Amino acid sequence: MMKSRIFYLYKITFFIIIMSITNITKADVNISSYETKNGIKVLFSKSDNIPMIDIKITFDAGSNRDGDTKGLSMLTHSLLDEGTSVRKSEEIASIFESNGSIFNTSVNKDRSSISLRSLTQAKYLNPSLKMFLEILSDSSFPNNEVNLQKKRTISTIIEDQSDPSEIASNLFFKEIYGDHPYSHPSIGYADSVKKISRKNIKDFYDKNINAKNASIAIVSSLSKKEVIAIAEKISKSLDKSKKKVITKQTKTISKKEKYIFKNFNSEQAHIYIGLVSIRRGSENHLPLYVGNYIFGGSGFSARLMQELRVKRGLTYGVYSYVYPLREEGPFLIGIETKADQAQKSVKLIQEMLAEFIKKGPTDDELKHAKNSIINGFPLRIDSNSDILNYLSMINYYDLSKDYLKTFTSEISKITKKDIMNAFKKEINVNSLVTLVVGNAKAKK
Amino acid sequence: MNRFLKKNITNFLVGVNVFVLLTLFLTPYSRAEVMEKTLDNGLHIILKKDTRAPVVTSHIWYKIGSADEISGKTGLSHALEHMMFKGTKKYPGGVFSQAISKLGGKENAFTSKDYTAYYQTLPSQYLEEALKFESDRMNNLVISKSDFLKEIEVIKEERRLRTDDQPEGIAYEQLYASAYNNSSYHDPIIGWMEDLNSMTEVDISNWYKNWYAPNNATVVIVGDINFEKTMKLVKKYYGSKKKVKIEDRIIRDEPPQFGKKEVSIQIQGKPSYIIMGYKVPSLNSKDVDPSDCYALSVLSGILSSGQNSRLQKILVREKKVASYADSGYSMFSRNDPLFLIDINPIVGEKTDKIRRELEKIIEDLKKNLVKQSELDRIKAQVLATEVYQRDSIDYQARILGMLKTSIGDISVIEEYTKNINKVTAKQVREVAKKYLVFKSKTIVTVNDEK
Numbered sequence: 001m002m003k004s005r006i007f008y009l010y011k012i013t014f015f016i017i018i019m020s021i022t023n024i025t026k027a028d029v030n031i032s033s034y035e036t037k038n039g040i041k042v043l044f045s046k047s048d049n050i051p052m053i054d055i056k057i058t059f060d061a062g063s064n065r066d067g068d069t070k071g072l073s074m075l076t077h078s079l080l081d082e083g084t085s086v087r088k089s090e091e092i093a094s095i096f097e098s099n100g101s102i103f104n105t106s107v108n109k110d111r112s113s114i115s116l117r118s119l120t121q122a123k124y125l126n127p128s129l130k131m132f133l134e135i136l137s138d139s140s141f142p143n144n145e146v147n148l149q150k151k152r153t154i155s156t157i158i159e160d161q162s163d164p165s166e167i168a169s170n171l172f173f174k175e176i177y178g179d180h181p182y183s184h185p186s187i188g189y190a191d192s193v194k195k196i197s198r199k200n201i202k203d204f205y206d207k208n209i210n211a212k213n214a215s216i217a218i219v220s221s222l223s224k225k226e227v228i229a230i231a232e233k234i235s236k237s238l239d240k241s242k243k244k245v246i247t248k249q250t251k252t253i254s255k256k257e258k259y260i261f262k263n264f265n266s267e268q269a270h271i272y273i274g275l276v277s278i279r280r281g282s283e284n285h286l287p288l289y290v291g292n293y294i295f296g297g298s299g300f301s302a303r304l305m306q307e308l309r310v311k312r313g314l315t316y317g318v319y320s321y322v323y324p325l326r327e328e329g330p331f332l333i334g335i336e337t338k339a340d341q342a343q344k345s346v347k348l349i350q351e352m353l354a355e356f357i358k359k360g361p362t363d364d365e366l367k368h369a370k371n372s373i374i375n376g377f378p379l380r381i382d383s384n385s386d387i388l389n390y391l392s393m394i395n396y397y398d399l400s401k402d403y404l405k406t407f408t409s410e411i412s413k414i415t416k417k418d419i420m421n422a423f424k425k426e427i428n429v430n431s432l433v434t435l436v437v438g439n440a441k442a443k444k
Numbered sequence: 445m446n447r448f449l450k451k452n453i454t455n456f457l458v459g460v461n462v463f464v465l466l467t468l469f470l471t472p473y474s475r476a477e478v479m480e481k482t483l484d485n486g487l488h489i490i491l492k493k494d495t496r497a498p499v500v501t502s503h504i505w506y507k508i509g510s511a512d513e514i515s516g517k518t519g520l521s522h523a524l525e526h527m528m529f530k531g532t533k534k535y536p537g538g539v540f541s542q543a544i545s546k547l548g549g550k551e552n553a554f555t556s557k558d559y560t561a562y563y564q565t566l567p568s569q570y571l572e573e574a575l576k577f578e579s580d581r582m583n584n585l586v587i588s589k590s591d592f593l594k595e596i597e598v599i600k601e602e603r604r605l606r607t608d609d610q611p612e613g614i615a616y617e618q619l620y621a622s623a624y625n626n627s628s629y630h631d632p633i634i635g636w637m638e639d640l641n642s643m644t645e646v647d648i649s650n651w652y653k654n655w656y657a658p659n660n661a662t663v664v665i666v667g668d669i670n671f672e673k674t675m676k677l678v679k680k681y682y683g684s685k686k687k688v689k690i691e692d693r694i695i696r697d698e699p700p701q702f703g704k705k706e707v708s709i710q711i712q713g714k715p716s717y718i719i720m721g722y723k724v725p726s727l728n729s730k731d732v733d734p735s736d737c738y739a740l741s742v743l744s745g746i747l748s749s750g751q752n753s754r755l756q757k758i759l760v761r762e763k764k765v766a767s768y769a770d771s772g773y774s775m776f777s778r779n780d781p782l783f784l785i786d787i788n789p790i791v792g793e794k795t796d797k798i799r800r801e802l803e804k805i806i807e808d809l810k811k812n813l814v815k816q817s818e819l820d821r822i823k824a825q826v827l828a829t830e831v832y833q834r835d836s837i838d839y840q841a842r843i844l845g846m847l848k849t850s851i852g853d854i855s856v857i858e859e860y861t862k863n864i865n866k867v868t869a870k871q872v873r874e875v876a877k878k879y880l881v882f883k884s885k886t887i888v889t890v891n892d893e894k
Binding site: 047049051052089090094098099100102117119148151152154155159162164265266267268298299300301306309312313315316317336337338368371372373374375376378379382383384 | 495496497498499529537541545546547548549550565566567570593595597598599600601608609713714715751752760764767789790791792827828829831832837
């Protein structure tokens, strides 16, 4: 539970690297696939140099499965290591910590994951793995732990209500997604978390954290045989429910142009501009990715950064991203600036976006972006943790292996026309939601 | 649920949070993995091989940070870091960044109290490009008034984002400003807004000329490299740089403190928060017994590393008064640092009550010996982290650059694990008694409730 420390180092900029391209592999990242006896897909990559293992189990159990109990997925995941039928929270933590292992969970809108990092020496790995399996099969969600975790969660949610960037982000997603399950923050709302019962949590765990709903990614120096043995053990631990997961209903998202101002007493205004755009697997994904890279997705080189920061000194950070999900994901532009510069920035960004959609990138920009993405390919897979995340995404989104191998050539084929068509189709300037959170000076 | 993760999903990554806490855990290396050399002009070079991927990270570290600044001119080191991206005669504004981007590389820079560093991470066959540009801006930077006037506005936006609109940022700034009377750790890295308002391009230019020189810098390169070839390349680009006379650094020794200092900040509508610091030694301190520093590191681990650490266990789980609690200590600071503890109360909990509980935790550490299981936990984590860190070339480069720049020597890594493992329960109690005392304590609360 480490909290973000904001203070220690001042960086020249923070780059927003949202990896919306997941379909990446490389000739010399060897990937083996395997299916466990009860049908869990396993992707494995061998990495010889470091005596460690990373295991990540991915579930189709993100916050879009919260239903009316918003925050349920995240609360359930945060409680997984807080007790089993034979062990208390302290003992679980002590087993991981005294063996130098790291247990972690994460939840986003689509997916959730449960992961373990351990040394491969048997004396550390065996007890850690045993504990990990026990959590998968037998988390018990003791009442006192449920209450404590709810209390901490609610406290964090209330704290966030005094943070303008949290307010802006939550409002923006609520606005673009309406009553769609992507609308709410994964942590939930104070009143929804309050209502979550132990039974809700236990039901969520039984229905979602099981073999029918899982895939496994492993990166390790262990042999394939050893990895398969581990995968089978995991698979067995998850084989506890015959229930089929019910696929949720897709709700339609209305796309209407809108301007929203929310008054908040801060020096800077926090601004989001965007809309709901494409889903994963869309034929427009790569053209949008490359176009967005040029427009606002590549740090200093991007148009937004050049125009608003470098040329005008309006902000420390401005960016855009496309984030395809299983269902339609957002395209958004974000910036923070001194309140009295908010409207000027909004106008400039809107004009720039309209211009980009109308005229597309220049030939030079396109060439530069393709070079950058293609040359930078090895950097995306230069660590075990990077590779692990890719394996997990490839599994979850069922990406075609052949398509992956040809990623760089797919990028190289993208034309200016592809980008213009994709932007025209997927980012309609007449449907943009613009949100400004700031003091009175930031208002129109 | 993890606050850190959550923040990073919705906002953007701010700062490098793991750095300070992980100073507990360094990765040892075998002699064969690392090559070191100092050129005639004083430039120090550290190379480390990691051939897992065809990637390299190239850093340059300057021994200049906010700790070298003086009153009225705070924020110069950080502002200069920003101006370093404005181009040279040979490679004007943006050429460097564009080139790195085109090669698929990432670049960034950061400033701390003790140092300023720049890096590029890119496919290893392009290392020479990074060196070509980075060496050029060591002494050929063009600092124009028009660029400065725009960039200083960017820096003010950065200050608003990280400090002025962030109660925790304000509290952190106030903690250092209150704890230190004379030490330059008194001033914030980004500088006071008042100083940013009066700063000029001439100030920056002088700062640049004073401190940016081969004899005040360390080049660190980690990745898929060949030692000989890489050393040749570094010499090619840096070998002809002239040594510059580096001004004597102004020593601002901290006078004794006479009692506890307390600051109470009121910011309407914000949650309460507690941050405190004890003045403690680093490996650089005069007459310090290094084993005290190792014991303080272990003490910080006992307090905050893992779910069973004291702060977690007592404040978060048993007393249920805090939603987060943390501590931090860096034994590698150039000046005497603060041993930090910070706490986010559960909304509605009285800060007074939390402070009393915290006081009990500290007093217990002074009176009773920590358990063997607690020491074992720290040791296991040190051992594992050594291995896990090898997964990031950038992190490896940071450790090397930081050590060389802050304490002048990277060999401390070799004995590091041994020294941590040597720490006994008695020593932990001794350093708690010696340093976590009334007369070295400063505490800042935001919206305290009694």
